[in-house]
Amino acid sequence: MTVYTVTRRTQSWYGEQIGILILDAAYPCVPGNVGNATTYTYPVRFQEVRGASIDRLLNQRDPALKEAFVEAALDLQSRGVKAITGACGFMAYFQEEVAAALDIPVFLSSLMQIPFMHALCGGSVGIITANASRLTPRHFEACNVPASIPLAIAGMEGQREFREAVLEEKGTLDSGEIEREVTQVARALIESYPEIRSILLECSDLPPYAYAVQAATGRPVFDFITMINYVQQSIARRPYAGNM
Numbered sequence: 001m002t003v004y005t006v007t008r009r010t011q012s013w014y015g016e017q018i019g020i021l022i023l024d025a026a027y028p029c030v031p032g033n034v035g036n037a038t039t040y041t042y043p044v045r046f047q048e049v050r051g052a053s054i055d056r057l058l059n060q061r062d063p064a065l066k067e068a069f070v071e072a073a074l075d076l077q078s079r080g081v082k083a084i085t086g087a088c089g090f091m092a093y094f095q096e097e098v099a100a101a102l103d104i105p106v107f108l109s110s111l112m113q114i115p116f117m118h119a120l121c122g123g124s125v126g127i128i129t130a131n132a133s134r135l136t137p138r139h140f141e142a143c144n145v146p147a148s149i150p151l152a153i154a155g156m157e158g159q160r161e162f163r164e165a166v167l168e169e170k171g172t173l174d175s176g177e178i179e180r181e182v183t184q185v186a187r188a189l190i191e192s193y194p195e196i197r198s199i200l201l202e203c204s205d206l207p208p209y210a211y212a213v214q215a216a217t218g219r220p221v222f223d224f225i226t227m228i229n230y231v232q233q234s235i236a237r238r239p240y241a242g243n244m
Contacts, residue, residue: 007080008078008080010078010079011078011079011080013079013080014080015043016043016044016045016079016080016081017042017043017044017081017082017083017232017235017236018040018042018043018044018045018081018082018083018084018085018228018231018232019044019045019046019047019073019076019077019079019081019083019084019085020034020035020044020045020046020047020084020085020086020087021047021048021049021069021072021073021076021084021085021086021087021091021108022035022046022047022048022049022087023048023049023052023053023054023057023087023088024048024049024050024051024052024053025053025054025169026169026171027165027166027169027170027171027173028165028172028173029205030173030175030208031208032207032208032209032210032225033204033205033207033208034085034086034087034204034205034207034224034225034228035087035204039207039225040228040232042232042236045076045079045081047072047073047075047076048072049065049068049069049072050068050072051065051068052065052068052069054088054166054167054169057088057090057091057093058088058090058130058131058134058167059134061093061134061136065094066094066097069091069094069097069098070094070097070098070101073098073101073102073106074101074102077102077103077104081104082104082105082235082236083104083105083106083107083231083232083235084098084102084104084105084106084107084108085106085107085108085224085227085228085231086107086108086109086204087204087224088109088130088203088204089109089110089111089129089130089139089202089203089204089224090109090130090134090135090139091108091109092108092109092111092112092138092139092140092142092143093138093139093142094108094142095107095108095109095112095142095143096142105231105235107227107231109139109142109143109202110200110201110202110203110204110222110223110224110227111127111139111140111143111145111200111202112143112144112145112227113200113222113226113227114127114140114143114145114149114151114200115144115145115146115149117198117200117220117222118149118198120198120220121197121198121219121220122197123150123195123196123197123198124150124151124152124193124195124196124197125149125150125151125152125196125197125198125199125200126151126152126153126154126186126189126190126193126196126198126199126200126219127151127152127153127154127199127200127202128154128155128156128182128185128186128189128199128200128201128202128203128206128213129153129154129155129156129202129203130155130156130157130162130166130167130202130203130205131155131156131157131167132153132154132155132157133155133157135153135155135202150195152189152192152193152195152196154185154186154188154189155185156181156182156185156203156206159178159181159182159184159185160181161173161174161177161178161181162178162181162182162205165178166203166205175208178205178209179208179209179212182201182206182209182212182213183209183212183213183215183216186199186213186216186217187216187217190217190219196219197219197220198219198220198221198222199213199214199217199219199220199221199222200221200222200223201213201221201222201223201224204224206223207223207224207225210223210225
């Protein structure tokens with residue numbers, strides 16, 4: 001019989017492999033969204049970062065949020081998760097500080113996939129972000145994205161349903177309309193930059209529409225879920241079974 005040992009005295013339950021830091025916001029997280037537990041085929045644990053509103057993170061880039069992010073991440077670590085991700089690409093702003101404070105892998109932003117995407121696909125990397133005007137060089141630098149990688153960026157801030165539902169938190173979300181908006185943005189991005197060879201959906205609210213974006217553009221599409229799944233498979237390897 002296998003003998004198991006307590007990992008941490010602060011840990012009262014087990015099996016949640018991925019910890020997810022969530023913004024202090026309120027809008028519907030549909031299946032496929034990072035903030036919806038049914039998106040995953042494995043257990044995850046959510047932790048809200050108190051006071052980390054969309055306005056404070058995206059618009060103000062408030063440095064005072066660093067302590068809240070570190071505190072929330074440390075709490076997740078103490079509960080036994082094996083790696084910690086975020087639920088907003090703009091959390092890149094605190095990637096370095098959170099990673100330095102923890103003993104487990106930290107990957108707060110979908111932007112961290114850009115070097116891999118470029119190595120895999122070449123060309124330019126197309127990025128569809130929640131708000132292009134708020135994406136700064138610091139976000140890319142914190143994710144170790146070299147300036148030599150060509151990027152083409154489009155934002156969703158000009159799309160009415162996305163802006164009102166997500167950025168302004170009106171309380172309802174028309175998923176079909178957001179799918180139409182993001183595919184429209186994706187098509188326009190490819191038309192303007194035909195050298196794009198891969199697309200990143202930076203925002204954690206956009207993975208539900210990855211299939212539609214790929215169908216509209218014919219490009220490989222990456223997002224938070226591709227990144228989280230990749231890391232999860234590396235921290236929870238399973239033995240192979242089969243026949244020879």
